[in-house]
Amino acid sequence: MKMLKLLTKSDYHVSGLAKALDISVPVAAKHVKILEDAELVTRRTFGKTHVLTANRTKLYEAMEAFSEEYEIEAREGTSILEALKNVAGIGIKKVGDKEFIASIDDEEGFYIYEVNGKLPDMPINECTIAHGGEIEIKRLVPVLKKRVKVKVPVTSEKEE
DSSP, rough: HHHHHHHHHOBOOOOHHHHHHHHOHHHHHHHHHHHHHSSEEEEEETTEEEEEOOHHHHHHHHHHTTOOOOOOOOOOOHHHHHTTTTSTTEEEEETTTTEEEEEEETEEEEEEEEEBBBOOSSTTOOOOOOOOOOOEEEEEOOOOOOOOOOOOOOOOOOTO
């Protein structure tokens, strides 16, 4: 788990993982092999250099196995948000006149929803149930993809 945690944050060589985890290189290599066999880690080769990274797609698929499933009844025309208020553990927050999912089982965060595998183009309180289907609620996990530093040059009073 510690190895996967490190690999989700940065790419590593086996020796770098061993050093970060304070274990021997052979022990690290053995664990990497297990993770590769499970397709949770991928290896890219650049000449004699092997770089490891977490396979996020497989990690997310593995985590889906632990998600909870509920079955509820709702009348046709009920908003998805109103229907979800009947599901234990879903925390709704109201800001102004808007309501949204703010937590699941007390785990606060940003959540999106899908209906029958598709991302609707309207807010959850406006999307209504026409017939049965499946609603998936997914927590957005902040993953740094790009960092942009913005500098504003100091101008002298003469230029203003």
